[in-house]
Amino acid sequence: MGGLAGKAALVTGGSRGIGRAIVRRLAADGAHVVFSYLREESAAAEVVAAVEAAGGRAAAVQADLGEAGVPQRLYDLAERSAGPLDILVNNAAAAPNALIADTSDEALDAVLTVNVRAPFILIREAAARLRDGGRIISISTLNTVLSGPRMSAYASSKAALELLGRVAAYELGARGITVNSVLPGATETELFREHNPSDEALGPLLTMTPLGRIGTPEEVADVVALLASEDGRWLTGQSIRACGGLA
Numbered sequence: 001m002g003g004l005a006g007k008a009a010l011v012t013g014g015s016r017g018i019g020r021a022i023v024r025r026l027a028a029d030g031a032h033v034v035f036s037y038l039r040e041e042s043a044a045a046e047v048v049a050a051v052e053a054a055g056g057r058a059a060a061v062q063a064d065l066g067e068a069g070v071p072q073r074l075y076d077l078a079e080r081s082a083g084p085l086d087i088l089v090n091n092a093a094a095a096p097n098a099l100i101a102d103t104s105d106e107a108l109d110a111v112l113t114v115n116v117r118a119p120f121i122l123i124r125e126a127a128a129r130l131r132d133g134g135r136i137i138s139i140s141t142l143n144t145v146l147s148g149p150r151m152s153a154y155a156s157s158k159a160a161l162e163l164l165g166r167v168a169a170y171e172l173g174a175r176g177i178t179v180n181s182v183l184p185g186a187t188e189t190e191l192f193r194e195h196n197p198s199d200e201a202l203g204p205l206l207t208m209t210p211l212g213r214i215g216t217p218e219e220v221a222d223v224v225a226l227l228a229s230e231d232g233r234w235l236t237g238q239s240i241r242a243c244g245g246l247a
Contacts (some may be wrong), residue, residue, distance in 0.1 A: 002027060002033040003030065003136055003229045003230055003231075004029040004030040004087075004134045004225075004228060004229065005029075005030030005031075005102040006030070006078050007030065007031040007032070007042075007086040007087060007228075008031065008032045008033075008034075008043060008078070008079075008082035008083050008084065008085045008086055008087070009026050009031045009032070009033045009082070009085065009086065009088070009228070010034050010035070010074070010075065010078040010082075010085055010087070010088050010089070010122075011023050011026070011033060011034075011035040011036075011091055012019060012035070012036045012063075012065060012074070012089065012090055012091050012092035012118070012119075012122070013035075013036060013037070013038070013087040013091040013092030013093065014033075014035025014036065014037060014044070014047060014060070014091065014230065015035070015037035015038075015040045015044040015060070015154075015199045016040065016043055016189070017187075017189035017190055017191060017217055018091060018139060018184060018187060018217045018220050019035065019091040019092070019139075019220065020043075020047050020217065021216075021217035021218045021220065021221035022089055022091060022139075022217075022220070022221045022224050022225075023035045023047055023051065023058060023143075023211070024050060024051060024054075024056075024221070025218070025221040025222065025224070025225045026087065026089075026221075026224070026225060027051040027054070027056030027057060027058050028051075028054060028056060029225055029229070031056075031086075031087060031228075032055075032058075032081075032082040032083070032222075033051070033056070033057065033058045033059075033082075033200055034055040034058070034059045034060075034061060034077070034078040034082050035047070035058065035059075035060055035061070035063060036060075036061050036062070036063040036065070036074055036092060037060055037061075037063070038062070038063070038064060038065075038092070039062075041060075041062065044060035044062075045060065047060065048060050057082075059081045059082070060235060061074060061077050061078070061081075065092055065113075065114050065118035066094075066110060066114050066118070070118070071118045071121040071122050071125070072121060072125060074122070075122060075126075075129070079129070079214035081148075084129065084130075084131050085126070085129065085130055085131065085134065085135070086121070086130065086131050086134045086135065087134060087135045087136075087137070087228050088122060088126045088130065088134070088135070088136045088137070089138075089139070089224060089228075090118075090119040090122060090123070090136075090137070090138040090139065091138075091139040092113040092114060092118070093115050093139070093154075093157075093158075094110055094111045094115055094154070094156060094157075095121065095154050096111060096153055097117050097151070097153075097154075097191065097195060098150055098153070099149065099150055099152075100152045102224060103152065103153055104128070107153065108153050109138065111153040111154060111157050112153075112157055115154070115157035115158060115160075115161060115194055116157050116160045116161055116164070119138055119161055119164065120164060121143075123136060123164065123168055123179075126177075127168070127171065127172060130172075130177060131173045132173075132176050132177070132178045132235075133175070133176040133177065134176075134178075135177070135178055135179075135227060135228045135232065136165070136172075136177065136178070136180075137179075137180055137181070137182060137224055137227050137228065138161050138162070138164075138165050138179075138180075138182070139182055139184065139220075139224075140158040140159075140161055140162050140181045140183045140239065141154070141155065141158045141183070141184065142182065142183045142184065142185040142186075142241060142243050142246065143155040143158065144158050144162060144239075145183065145241070145247070146246070146247075161181065161196065162181045162183075162239050165179045165180060165181045165237070165239075166179075166237045166239075169196040169236040169237035170237070171185045171243075172203040173236060176233070177228070178232060178235060178236035179236055179237065180227050180232075180235055180236060180237070180238045180239075180240060181238070181239045181240065182220060182223050182224055182227070182237055182240050182242050183240065183241045183242060183243065184215065184242050184243065185209070185214075185215060185241070185242065185243025185244060185246045186202070186205055186209075186214040186215065186221045186243070186246070187214060187215045187216065187217060187219075187220060188214055188215065188216050188217065189217055190219060192214070201207045201241060202214065205246070208246055209243070209244045209246040209247030210244065211244035211245055212244075213244065214244075215242065215243065215244055219242065220242045223240060223242045225238075
């Protein structure tokens with residue numbers, strides 16, 4: 001157990017990938033972690049079991065952040081489970097892979113609801129209820145820096161999330177609350193492999209990355225853990241690239 005003993009955290013989208021690694025790391029550092037999941041109840045239960053087996057505390061809450069009223073209810077449930085929150089991690093996201101010309105109004109609305117509206121509401125709740133000296137961390141994407149085709153809705157929504165964080169940093173700084181975004185690059189997750197099933201296709205990407213490999217969810221979680229800790233107290237309003245140097 002580390003420097004987050006006595007802290008309470010809410011992580012959205014914590015049943016797999018980067019979110020799962022964040023839940024496990026914050027719990028390992030001593031935080032009581034409540035996390036949401038969309039539909040993978042068994043995966044969420046496995047995360048809770050792993051945390052508890054390691055001596056930590058975690059609770060899973062099913063929540064569709066695309067539904068009206070759910071973000072507020074999730075924050076309420078997290079407080080009931082763990083007490084007043086110290087840490088909010090906005091990780092849950094919708095990540096469509098479509099050209100602008102093929103993106104329907106409904107698809108665009110769904111992305112903006114999950115990737116912008118829900119985090120906005122959670123940050124709004126945190127602005128009123130997070131304990132002084134708290135931490136707000138949003139998981140963005142390196143796609144806001146390195147753009148390409150088929151990511152218009154996703155990258156645009158994440159860019160909005162980063163800007164929201166910079167504004168919130170100004171508004172909450174007087175209370176010692178820091179607000180930052182973490183921008184993962186290529187990371188070994190289930191979602192990444194859905195779009196990149198073959199290692200051969202990763203050659204150009206690896207050549208552009210100084211460390212010569214893709215990252216792991218745990219390495220992104222390490223950055224989040226730093227920002228959540230007392231050691232991250234002087235970092236706020238930042239968009240931090242967790243990408244092995246890919247730029």
